[in-house]
Amino acid sequence: MTALLEAQSVSMRVGGAALVDAVSLQIGAGEMVAIVGPNGAGKSTLLRMLSGDLRPSRGTIRLRQRDLSAYGPRELAQHRAMLSQHVNVTFPFTVEEIVSMGAGESPRAVTRALVTAALDEVGLAHFRFRQLPTLSGGEQQRAHFARVLVQLACGEALHGPGLLLLDEPTSSLDLRHQIDLVETARRRAARGTAVIAILHDLNLAMRFADRILLLHRGRLAVDGDRAAAMQADTLRQIFEIDATIDYTASGVPFLLPQTMRPAGKAT
Amino acid sequence: MSVLAERPARAKQRRAGMSLRPTATLTLLCLLAALAGCALIALTVGAAGIPMARLPAALGLWVDGVANPLLARDELVVWSIRIPRIAAAAMVGGLLALSGTIMQGLFRNPLADPALVGVSSGGAFAAAAAIVFTDSQLGESLRFLQHQLLPIAAFAGSLVTTIVLYGIASRGGRTSIAIFLLAGLAIAAIANAGIGLVVFVADDRQLRDITFWMLGSLSGATWTKLTALAPVLAAALIACLWIARGLDVLVLGDAEAFHSGVDVERLKRISIVLVSAMTGVAVSVCGVVGFVGIVVPHLLRLVIGPGHRLLLPASALLGAILLVGADTVARTIVAPAEMPIGILTAAIGGPFFLAMLLRQRGLVSI
Numbered sequence: 001m002t003a004l005l006e007a008q009s010v011s012m013r014v015g016g017a018a019l020v021d022a023v024s025l026q027i028g029a030g031e032m033v034a035i036v037g038p039n040g041a042g043k044s045t046l047l048r049m050l051s052g053d054l055r056p057s058r059g060t061i062r063l064r065q066r067d068l069s070a071y072g073p074r075e076l077a078q079h080r081a082m083l084s085q086h087v088n089v090t091f092p093f094t095v096e097e098i099v100s101m102g103a104g105e106s107p108r109a110v111t112r113a114l115v116t117a118a119l120d121e122v123g124l125a126h127f128r129f130r131q132l133p134t135l136s137g138g139e140q141q142r143a144h145f146a147r148v149l150v151q152l153a154c155g156e157a158l159h160g161p162g163l164l165l166l167d168e169p170t171s172s173l174d175l176r177h178q179i180d181l182v183e184t185a186r187r188r189a190a191r192g193t194a195v196i197a198i199l200h201d202l203n204l205a206m207r208f209a210d211r212i213l214l215l216h217r218g219r220l221a222v223d224g225d226r227a228a229a230m231q232a233d234t235l236r237q238i239f240e241i242d243a244t245i246d247y248t249a250s251g252v253p254f255l256l257p258q259t260m261r262p263a264g265k266a267t
Numbered sequence: 268m269s270v271l272a273e274r275p276a277r278a279k280q281r282r283a284g285m286s287l288r289p290t291a292t293l294t295l296l297c298l299l300a301a302l303a304g305c306a307l308i309a310l311t312v313g314a315a316g317i318p319m320a321r322l323p324a325a326l327g328l329w330v331d332g333v334a335n336p337l338l339a340r341d342e343l344v345v346w347s348i349r350i351p352r353i354a355a356a357a358m359v360g361g362l363l364a365l366s367g368t369i370m371q372g373l374f375r376n377p378l379a380d381p382a383l384v385g386v387s388s389g390g391a392f393a394a395a396a397a398i399v400f401t402d403s404q405l406g407e408s409l410r411f412l413q414h415q416l417l418p419i420a421a422f423a424g425s426l427v428t429t430i431v432l433y434g435i436a437s438r439g440g441r442t443s444i445a446i447f448l449l450a451g452l453a454i455a456a457i458a459n460a461g462i463g464l465v466v467f468v469a470d471d472r473q474l475r476d477i478t479f480w481m482l483g484s485l486s487g488a489t490w491t492k493l494t495a496l497a498p499v500l501a502a503a504l505i506a507c508l509w510i511a512r513g514l515d516v517l518v519l520g521d522a523e524a525f526h527s528g529v530d531v532e533r534l535k536r537i538s539i540v541l542v543s544a545m546t547g548v549a550v551s552v553c554g555v556v557g558f559v560g561i562v563v564p565h566l567l568r569l570v571i572g573p574g575h576r577l578l579l580p581a582s583a584l585l586g587a588i589l590l591v592g593a594d595t596v597a598r599t600i601v602a603p604a605e606m607p608i609g610i611l612t613a614a615i616g617g618p619f620f621l622a623m624l625l626r627q628r629g630l631v632s633i
Contacts, residue, residue: 051526053526072530073525073528073530074528074529074530077526077528078528081526082526084522087519087520088520089519090375091375091568092572093518093572093574097572101516101519104512104528144519151527
C-alpha cells in the first residue's frame with residue numbers, strides 16, 4: 001500500500017536549536033495515528049510541517065506522492081484539513097457562519113447540508129445561530145471541529161479519502177466530548193481518511209489510535225503500536241513518570257501514574 | 268421529550284440569531300435609499316438655499332411654467348458646487364469606510380483604522396511639505412503646479428507610508444500584524460512630528476493651507492477631483508468581492524485561514540495596497556478625515572453581522588451617507604462660514620471610539 005503522507009528526514013531548526021530532528025514517517029489511508037510526547041517535544045511543529053503551514057528546514061514531505069510545497073493553499077485544503085490548537089474569533093460570526101467557512105466556495109445547498117450534518121455530529125445543532133464568541137471554550141472547539149469536518153467532506157468529495165490533522169483537539173473538552181470527538185475521527189478513518197492527532201491523554205491515545213508516534217526532544221522515539229509505545233521504561237525515560245501499565249478485558253493497555261519525580265533528577 | 272422541547276428552543280435560537288439579520292438585498296436597498304435621501308437634502312441646503320420646488324429646474328429635469336429669475340444661479344450652484352461636492356463626500360466616505368473595514372478584517376480587530384497606523388498622517392505630511400516647498404525659493408519653479416502637486420504628494424505620502432510599514436512588518440513573505448500596528452503608531456508619530464516642523468517654518472498663508480489639510484474639508488471638490496476618486500472606488504469595490512471570503516476566514520487566524528485554503532500572504536498584500544490607495548486618494552481630495560473607518564463597520568456589524576461579502580459594500584454605502592450628512596452639517600452649522608469636516612467627524616468619532624473601547628474591555632482582548 002502506498003502511503004498517503006510521507007515525511008523523509010524532516011527537521012525544523014530555529015536559531016541553531018532543532019525543534020524537530022530528522023523525523024521520518026509514513027501514514028496510509030484509513031490509519032489513525034496519535035502523536036504523543038512531553039511539552040516541547042516538537043509535536044505541534046511536526047504537525048504544522050505535515051500540514052504545509054511550516055516549511056521544514058531539511059527533509060521532504062509528500063502528500064499523494066507529490067511534494068507538499070507544490071500544492072497551492074486552496075488545492076492543499078482539498079486534500080487535508082487541520083484543526084489548530086487555539087482559534088480565537090473576535091468578530092460576532094454565528095456558529096453556522098464559522099462552520100460554513102470549511103465549505104469554501106461550495107454551492108449554498110451543499111454547504112447547508114454539510115453544516116447540518118457536521119453540527120449534528122459534534123452535538124451543536126441547537127447552537128447553530130448563536131454567536132461563536134458567546135459559547136464556552138469547549139463548545140467553540142467543537143464548532144471548529146465541525147468546520148474542519150465540513151472542509152474534509154468537501155475535499156473528499158473531489159479527491160477521495162484525505163488527511164485529517166488535529167492539534168490537541170480534546171484540550172478544552174469534557175470527558176464525554178473527548179470520546180465523542182475521537183470516535184468521530186475514528187469513523188472518518190474507517191471510511192479511509194488518514195487521521196493524525198496530537199493527544200496529551202495517553203489512555204485516550206492508546207484506546208483509539210492504530211499507531212502511536214512518541215516524540216522526545218524533536219526526535220521520533222517510538223513509531224509503533226500501543227504495545228511498543230506503552231513500556232514502563234519508555235514512559236519513565238520520556239515523561240519522567242513512574243506508571244503502572246495494566247490491560248482492559250479487551251487487551252487495551254491503560255496507564256496509572258504512580259509517583260512523580262522532579263525533572264532532571266535521577267533516583 | 269427532546270423533540271418536543273427542542274422545537275421551541277430552536278425557533279428561539281433562529282429568532283435570536285439568523286432571522287434578525289436583514290437580507291443582503293434589503294440592507295443594500297435601504298442604504299441606497301438613505302444615500303439618495305441624504306444627497307437630496309444636501310442639494311437643497313447651504314449658503315445659497317435652493318428649495319425643493321426649484322431643484323428639478325436647477326437640475327435641468329423639467330421647467331415649470333413660471334419663469335424663475337434665480338434659475339441661472341441655481342444651476343450654477345447645483346452643477347458646479349453642490350453635485351461635485353456631494354459626490355466627493357459620498358466617494359471619500361465610501362473609500363474611508365471601506366479601507367477601515369478591510370484593515371479591521373486584516374487585523375482581526377475592530378479598532379484598526381488607516382488613520383491609526385499613520386497612513387493618513389503620511390499623506391498629510393507630504394501635502395504640508397509640498398505647500399511649504401513650492402513656496403520656497405527651491406521649489407519656485409514648481410509653484411505653478413502647486414494645485415496639481417498637492418493631491419499627488421498626499422497620495423504618494425500615503426503610499427510610501429504603507430510600503431515602509433509593510434517593509435518593516437513583513438519578513439520572508441510573512442506579515443506580522445502586531446508589528447504592522449506598532450510600527451504604524453511610530454510612523455504616525457514621526458509624520459506628526461514632520462507636520463509640526465513644517466507648521467513651525469510655515470508663514471501665515473501656508474499655515475492656513477496646511478490647517479486645511481490637517482482638519483479636512485471638502486470645499487475644494489471639483490469635477491476633476493472626482494475623476495481621481497471614481498476609478499479607485501470602482502476598482503476597490505470590484506476587488507472587495509474578490510477578497511471578501513478571504514477576510515472572513517482570516518478571522519480564524521493566519522494559520523487556520525491557510526489551512527482553510529486561503530492564500531494569506533496574497534490576501535494581505537492585496538488588502539494593504541487597496542487600503543493605501545483608497546486612503547491616499549481620499550486624503551488627496553479632502554485632507555485628514557478620521558473615524559469614518561472605525562464607526563461605520565462597527566455599526567454595521569451590529570445589524571448585519573460580520574460577513575465581509577455584505578459588510579464591504581454596505582460599509583461603502585454607509586460611509587457615503589455619513590460623510591454626505593457630516594459635510595452638509597459642516598457647511599451649514601456655522602453658515603456662511605464652514606466648519607472643517609475633520610473636526611466634526613473627530614468630535615463624533617472620538618467619543619464613539621472610547622465607548623467601543625470601554626465596551627470591549629473585559630469582553631475580548633484588544
